[in-house]
Amino acid sequence: MNHNDSLSNKKPATRFIHAGAEPDPTTGAIMTPIYQTSTYVQAAPAQHKGYEYARSQNPTRTALESALAVIENGKFGLAFSSGVAATDAVIKLLSPGDEVIAASDMYGGTYRLFTKVFEKFGIKFKYVDTTNPANITAALTDKSKLIWIETPTNPLMNITDIAAVAAISKKAGTILCVDNTFASPYLQNPLDLGADIVMHSSTKYLGGHSDVIQGALIMNDASLREQLYFIQKSCGAVPGPFDCFLVLRGIKTLHVRMKQHCENGIVIANYLRNHPKVDKVYWCGFTDHHNHDIAKKQMKGFGGMLSFTLKDASVEAATKVLSSTILFSLAESLGGVESLINHPATMTHASIPREERIKNGLTDGLIRLSVGIEDADDLVEDLKQAIG
Numbered sequence: 001m002n003h004n005d006s007l008s009n010k011k012p013a014t015r016f017i018h019a020g021a022e023p024d025p026t027t028g029a030i031m032t033p034i035y036q037t038s039t040y041v042q043a044a045p046a047q048h049k050g051y052e053y054a055r056s057q058n059p060t061r062t063a064l065e066s067a068l069a070v071i072e073n074g075k076f077g078l079a080f081s082s083g084v085a086a087t088d089a090v091i092k093l094l095s096p097g098d099e100v101i102a103a104s105d106m107y108g109g110t111y112r113l114f115t116k117v118f119e120k121f122g123i124k125f126k127y128v129d130t131t132n133p134a135n136i137t138a139a140l141t142d143k144s145k146l147i148w149i150e151t152p153t154n155p156l157m158n159i160t161d162i163a164a165v166a167a168i169s170k171k172a173g174t175i176l177c178v179d180n181t182f183a184s185p186y187l188q189n190p191l192d193l194g195a196d197i198v199m200h201s202s203t204k205y206l207g208g209h210s211d212v213i214q215g216a217l218i219m220n221d222a223s224l225r226e227q228l229y230f231i232q233k234s235c236g237a238v239p240g241p242f243d244c245f246l247v248l249r250g251i252k253t254l255h256v257r258m259k260q261h262c263e264n265g266i267v268i269a270n271y272l273r274n275h276p277k278v279d280k281v282y283w284c285g286f287t288d289h290h291n292h293d294i295a296k297k298q299m300k301g302f303g304g305m306l307s308f309t310l311k312d313a314s315v316e317a318a319t320k321v322l323s324s325t326i327l328f329s330l331a332e333s334l335g336g337v338e339s340l341i342n343h344p345a346t347m348t349h350a351s352i353p354r355e356e357r358i359k360n361g362l363t364d365g366l367i368r369l370s371v372g373i374e375d376a377d378d379l380v381e382d383l384k385q386a387i388g
């Protein structure tokens with residue numbers, strides 16, 4: 001039995017550590033070597049060991065791709081040079097005239113890719129509030145080919161019911177792709193809920209150490225895998241072997257990191273909610289969050305991402321907090337072991353026009369936190385001195 005198949009009935013901690021880990025056939029090395037090569041020597045023309053040219057196949061990437069499949073309960077994984085490269089590959093399944101129904105509240109770079117790159121190739125994007133799945137049904141036409149959702153969303157922590165959207169998608173014959181970056185495979189597995197493709201920015205929780213840019217797609221359908229693999233090798237947005245090694249290594253500790261992100265997230269969310277200068281806290285773990293019940297149903301925990309606004313809604317007040325934290329570093333990105341603080345309006349989401357942002361509730365004063373796995377008391381202390 002292949003190592004990966006024997007993992008299917010194991011618990012997450014075991015799967016995350018053993019996923020994709022076959023001893024190296026030539027030496028027995030327990031860690032997959034970094035195959036830093038561009039090509040492979042053939043015994044005779046077209047007589048090779050399954051590896052011809054490293055854009056198409058690389059053993060370090062193969063190990064990572066099989067690990068990605070294991071951790072998302074999927075059959076196939078594909079690794080890309082970034083999260084947006086993975087998204088780009090999914091959109092390239094489509095043809096001019098096809099329509100995509102996408103969430104109105106999602107990662108700014110996804111919105112930019114859709115509107116600024118793919119619209120001019122004749123693909124039409126309709127943005128709807130997917131927290132109410134009826135809005136998706138209303139937007140469907142006979143040209144709809146793909147539904148793109150993100151849950152929880154970046155940065156407003158809105159929740160979409162994946163199983164409900166999957167049922168709509170199945171009935172309509174569309175492909176459902178879920179950006180699972182914020183939850184990570186430890187907290188949520190969209191394929192189990194009926195999604196066709198799961199997308200990750202592996203840059204975030206999968207890598208987990210803020211030291212790599214990478215993306216992933218995971219799926220069960222063999223023909224979808226063939227089409228996406230064809231796009232991966234034809235368009236060439238593949239990650240290098242060292243980056244694959246880093247993500248493979250990150251995955252081994254995903255479960256312990258996520259447990260701590262969740263614990264610290266609870267502490268910080270409650271601290272902020274009780275702070276007299278804080279207005280709103282966006283975190284799906286609160287029982288009065290509008291889709292808390294769905295979050296509870298489809299997630300194992302609520303993660304380390306949250307956003308908040310101050311009662312003083314001015315950009316100046318937010319800027320003061322953003323510039324005063326010491327442990328929370330002011331930076332884009334998320335999901336690393338160290339805590340980050342970010343101003344979506346001018347940083348991660350600056351590519352979304354202001355009126356679009358405001359319409360969706362992403363105000364100028366919104367502050368986003370990626371709560372790391374440092375000591376929770378120290379993190380609270382840091383926010384206390386920054387908010388004042």
Ligand SMILES: *Cc1c(COP(=O)(O)O)cnc(C)c1O
Nearest residue numbers: 082083084107154181201203214
């Ligand atoms: C970061 C991010 C992306 C894009 O991934 P990159 O690795 O930066 O290309 C997509 N979706 C979400 C939710 C993200 O946070």
